[in-house]
Amino acid sequence: MTQHIVIKELFDKPIGKKLWVAPMAGVTDRPFRTLCKYFGAGHAVSEMMTADKTLRMSKKSLYRANFDGEIAPISAQIAGSDPQELAEAARYQVANGAQIVDINMGCPAKKVCNKLAGSALLQDEDLVARILDTVVAAVDVPVTLKTRLGYLNGHENIMRVAKRAEEAGIAALALHGRTREDMYLNTARYSLIKDVKSMLNIPVIANGDIDSPEKAKYVLDYTGADAVMIGRAAQGRPWIFREIAHYLETGEYLTAPNIEEVKTVLLGHLSELYEFYGEYSGCRISRKHxxxxTKGLRSSNEFRQNMYKVESTADQYKVVEEYFDHLLAHGEIMSDVQAEAVNLLDH
Structure with missing residues (x-):
């Protein structure tokens, strides 16, 4: 399959193709990506995987590189600062089943930036260029780029980086509307995403603060982006892709999921996490999900404090099931947060 065909399929007419799951370390594992795709996401990028081959066989890396049975196209995100190491990592992931390789130049985490990886790379445009050229030349599949506006506020260099990426043969650019200095504070700046989109001929995916159907439509309309990428807003709310797709297609809002559906989705997600990670890791990784x-549900804080103490998957599943059964038995229909959202939409 040629690069052109793979990328073209990501932006064909169906509304879902405009909705991408952002790569999030410790979150967007295979069970989460699969769930988001079930709810209408058109594409999902893997968790960030280090290019350091000495860590390739670590337990964490093996989980992150597990694409068994995943809905195509499979996109593997790699991170590092050495062009040759990144090229080797790209070839490894393609051999492992990746149909797209994504380069991380956007992660703001201190432990990543301290290794001159992630968004720290934006400080060295020559190194950025060498990485892009080397990785694109190393594989026959499309290479995409995830990045930010720049490293420091007032020194945004995304216009130069984006143009150089296109010249290197990057197939699509996902752009978070903040600098590394911003981390996740302040508000995403869509004006620069708009400028980048107007300059480039390759697809641009807008990312940052997209947390509702109307926000997704606004960002798509304002920036002219080919798709939006949703990250934190999908945590514990994978149905956001269904809600956005419906709104983009009809201009109408879907009713928020009721407690029965939230229970069903969560228990199904837990089952997948347990099967994927096993007993020990499955129980612990599931806690954050x-x-x-359960954020915003009645008595949820007390429930969570007790849930965190549970040490087995069987007991964890049971306490979650019992909590939701208690809510249903007492007539809970939707969460306080959901009810407030519906009330706002009605007015």
Whole structure:
């Protein structure tokens, strides 16, 4: 399959193709990506995987590189600062089943930037160029780029980086509307994403603060982006892709999922996490997902404090099921957060 065909398929007419899952370390594992695709996401990028081959066989890396049974196209994100190491990592992931390789130049985490990886790369445009050229030349599949506006506020260099990426043969650019200095503070700046889109001939995916159907439509309309990438807003709310797709297609809002559906989705997600990670890791990794799903529900803080103490998957599943059964038995229909959202939409 040629690069052109693979990328073209990501932007064909169906609304879902405009909705991408942002790569998030410790979150966008195979079970999460699969769930988001079930709810209408058109594409999902893997968790960030280090290019350091000495860590390739670590337990964490093996989980992140597990694409068994995943809905195509499979996109593997790699991170590092050495062009040759990144090229080798790209070839490894293609051999492992990746149909797209994504380069991380956007992660703001201190432990990543301290190794001159992620968004720290934006400080050295010559190194950025060498990485892009080397990785694109190393594989026969499309190479995409995830990045930010720049490293420091007032020194945004995304216009130069984006143009150089296109010249290197990058197939699509996902752009978070903040600098590394911003981390996740302040608000995403869509004006620069708009400028980048107007300059480039390759697809541009807008990322940052997209947390509702109307926000997704606004960003698509304002920036002219080919798609939007949604990250934190999908944590504990994978149905956001269904809600956005419906709104983009009809201009109407979907009713928020009721407690029965939230229970069903969460328990199904837990089952997939347990099967994927096994007993010990499955129980511990599931805790954050349970916390996200139950945010805003009645007595959820007390429930979570007790849930965190549970040490087995069987007991964890049971306490979650019992919590939702209690809510249903007492007439809970939707969460306080969901009810407030519906009230706002009605007015």
């Amino acid at each position: 349970i916390a996200w799903y």
